[in-house]
Amino acid sequence: xxxxxxxxxxxxxxxxxxxxxxxxxxxxxxxxxxxxxxxxxxxxxxxxxxxxxxxxxxxxxxxxxxxxxxxxxxxxxxxxxxxxxxxxxxxxxxxxxxxxxxxxxxxxxxxxxxxxxxxxxxxxxxxxxxxxxxxxxxxxxxxxxxxxxxxxxxxxxxxxxxxxxxxxxxxxxxxxxxxxxxxxxxxxxxxxxxxxxxxxxxxxxxxxxxxxxxxxxxxxxxxxxxxxxxxxxxxxxxxxxxxxxxxxxxxxxxxxxxxxxxxxxxxxxxxxxxxxxxxxxxxxxx
Numbered sequence: 001x002x003x004x005x006x007x008x009x010x011x012x013x014x015x016x017x018x019x020x021x022x023x024x025x026x027x028x029x030x031x032x033x034x035x036x037x038x039x040x041x042x043x044x045x046x047x048x049x050x051x052x053x054x055x056x057x058x059x060x061x062x063x064x065x066x067x068x069x070x071x072x073x074x075x076x077x078x079x080x081x082x083x084x085x086x087x088x089x090x091x092x093x094x095x096x097x098x099x100x101x102x103x104x105x106x107x108x109x110x111x112x113x114x115x116x117x118x119x120x121x122x123x124x125x126x127x128x129x130x131x132x133x134x135x136x137x138x139x140x141x142x143x144x145x146x147x148x149x150x151x152x153x154x155x156x157x158x159x160x161x162x163x164x165x166x167x168x169x170x171x172x173x174x175x176x177x178x179x180x181x182x183x184x185x186x187x188x189x190x191x192x193x194x195x196x197x198x199x200x201x202x203x204x205x206x207x208x209x210x211x212x213x214x215x216x217x218x219x220x221x222x223x224x225x226x227x228x229x230x231x232x233x234x235x236x237x238x239x240x241x242x243x244x245x246x247x248x249x250x251x252x253x254x255x256x257x258x259x260x261x262x263x264x265x266x267x268x269x270x271x272x273x274x275x276x277x278x279x280x281x282x283x284x285x286x
Contacts, residue, residue: 006033008058009040014051014215015208016044022067023059026122030070031101034126038107045112051215051222053111054207055134056118065125065149068273072265075253094250102246105159109133109238110230112223114214118207119185120200125149132163135226137194138210139185140203145193146182151284152264157252159245162237167192180284 008019018040020027029037044050057063074097075089088094108115108130117131119139124146131137131145139145150156156177158164164173168191175181185197198206214222233239257263262283268276 006030007036007040009043011047011050014049015054015211016047016050016052017054017056018044020055020057020063021059023057023061025067026061026064027057027059027127028064028067029126030067031074031097032070033067034101034104038104041107041111041115048219051113051217051219052211053113053115054118054211055108055115055130056207057121059121061121061127062117062119062123062143063125063127063130064122065127068268072268088254091250091254094253095246098246098249101249102159102242105129105133105245106239106242109160109163109233111135112226114222114226116207116211116214117194118203119143119145119194120203129159131193132167133160135229136210137188138196138198138203138207139188139194140200141185141197142200143185143188143197144182145184145188146180147176148180148182148281150177151180151262151280153255153257154252157248159249160238160241161244162241163233166236166238 006020006022008017008021010017010019018037020029020033020037022028022033041053044053075094111134114136115134117134117137117139119127119131119137120143121140122144123131123139124144125148128145128147128149147158150158154177156174158177161173164176167173168176172191183191185194188194189197196206217225257266262280264276264280267279271279
């Protein structure tokens with residue numbers, strides 16, 4: 001457990017559970033939280049007793065994306081003293097931050113052991129990225145998925161576009177990015193984002209059953225099978241996508257918004273985070 005309990009790690013025989021634990025924030029991840037999550041992932045990879053890794057969240061949601069207060073500070077988008085224009089960090093420092101962020105996402109795609117995402121409640125932004133990148137995912141029927149983070153000025157500028165095109169198909173991937181619509185567990189299963197959608201009361205037991213069944217494989221077989229899967233993905237561009245992704249993300253945090261365009265940072269400074277998110281979704285939803 002880290003100092004502020006934002007991540008809990010449990011070990012139960014051959015199964016490790018990485019549990020995001022900011023329930024009051026719907027498990028919105030700060031950059032440091034994601035760093036710790038990846039460290040815990042690597043620890044589970046290195047533990048020879050562990051065969052399967054489960055990723056889940058405590059409280060009402062799996063993961064509602066990045067903690068935007070933390071992100072605004074990290075990218076130098078908070079107002080300056082007296083509400084003045086902020087002094088943004090250098091491009092080189094932001095590229096380094098985003099390169100590390102991309103490496104963190106890639107760690108889940110390239111985990112040496114199978115990772116199962118157990119999804120309930122809200123799943124957006126980084127939560128969606130993790131579900132898209134891990135091996136398997138099971139969700140509650142009432143889970144709420146979206147790429148609403150794309151409405152903040154990204155519009156398809158994402159970290160792992162190759163994986164998304166392989167997962168959804170090119171046209172559907174563009175739809176999910178450009179509209180940012182919300183969909184539930186059964187639709188996520190139909191799209192191929194998750195393997196199975198189940199009633200909420202059956203979610204934990206279903207994940208545990210899959211984890212136990214997978215753990216019956218030999219250790220060498222599991223890591224060899226994952227290595228072959230990774231090599232196949234890399235032949236389709238799944239490694240190169242993160243190099244594109246971190247440069248694209250740095251560019252995406254440097255946009256100039258015209259007066260008639262929705263500027264989340266400006267509205268957040270004037271109205272607060274919750275109101276700015278509401279205004280964003282009112283603009284994009286019918």
